[in-house]
Each structure stands twice: as C-alpha cells, then as structure tokens.
Amino acid sequence: MALKICEHCNRAFIDGGESEAVAxxxxxxxxxxxxYREAWSWLRDRSSEEGRQRRVTALRLAIVLGVEAKSIEVLVKMGRIQTSASSSEEAAEKDxxxxxxxxxxxxGERYRRERR
Structure with missing residues (x-):
C-alpha cells in the first residue's frame, strides 16, 4: 500500500497494492x-458510418463527448484508447x-563466404 497521486484529478489516494502503470x-x-464505454460506442458508430478509417484527435473526441481533453489523454496513457502515434511507434519498432x-x-552470410 502506498500513497499515490491520481493522474486524472491530482488528489492523493492510498493504492490498494495493484501495480498499475497509471495511478x-x-x-x-x-x-x-x-x-471509455461512451468513447468506444462513439468511435464504433462513427466507423460504421464513415468506414474503417476512424482517426480522431483527443481534443475532438473530448468536445464530442463533452468532457475535458485531459480525461481522454488519461485513457490514452492507460492504453484504453490507442492513438495513431502509438501504433506507428509499434510499427517502427517492428521494422x-x-x-x-x-x-x-x-x-553471417558474408562471414561464411570469406572463410571459404
């Protein structure tokens, strides 16, 4: 158990022992x-209307849902919502x-050829 600061509201709370990446x-x-459920529903409905491409900024999603952009950014930080930047970082890492x-x-091939 540890005292932590909430990433969303900046209030102190006692952690129950779970080791989460984001407090x-x-x-x-x-x-x-x-x-998250509301954002997921909106993204799902939007993708069915506009096709597979469903890129949206955190700010636009926050405006559409009527919440602060910080809330959406925390969801991204938690890994609940994936951004195109994080997916391109993963692709770059794979490449x-x-x-x-x-x-x-x-x-290894060159080394074997030179030894012969």
Whole structure:
C-alpha cells in the first residue's frame, strides 16, 4: 500500500497494492470506465458510418463527448484508447527489429563466404 497521486484529478489516494502503470483513484477509475464505454460506442458508430478509417484527435473526441481533453489523454496513457502515434511507434519498432535481423543474417552470410 502506498500513497499515490491520481493522474486524472491530482488528489492523493492510498493504492490498494495493484501495480498499475497509471495511478488512478477509485472515483476517477469508475468515471473513466464509463467514459471509455461512451468513447468506444462513439468511435464504433462513427466507423460504421464513415468506414474503417476512424482517426480522431483527443481534443475532438473530448468536445464530442463533452468532457475535458485531459480525461481522454488519461485513457490514452492507460492504453484504453490507442492513438495513431502509438501504433506507428509499434510499427517502427517492428521494422527496426526486422532490419536488425536482416543485417545479422547478411553479416553471417558474408562471414561464411570469406572463410571459404
């Protein structure tokens, strides 16, 4: 148990021992769960209307839902809502690993050819 500061409301609370990546007090956790459901429904409905492409900024989503942008940003930080930036970071990381593997395999091939 530890004293933590809530990322959403900035109030101190005693953590129940769960090791969460983002410190959220119980009141805000309940609020953010409800907000997540509302955001997910809006994104789902919008994607069915506009097709598969459903990119939206945190600010626009906050305005549409009538909440503070900070609430949406906390959901992103918690990993509940994925941003295109985070998905492109993951893709870049995968590409880098692939390039490293190719480089290793090429180096090994060159080494074997030179030894013969």
């Amino acid at each position: 959220i007090c119980p009141d805000c956790a309940e609020y953010l769960d409800d907000l 880098l690993e692939t390039l490293k593997a190719i480089r290793r395999s090429m180096t």
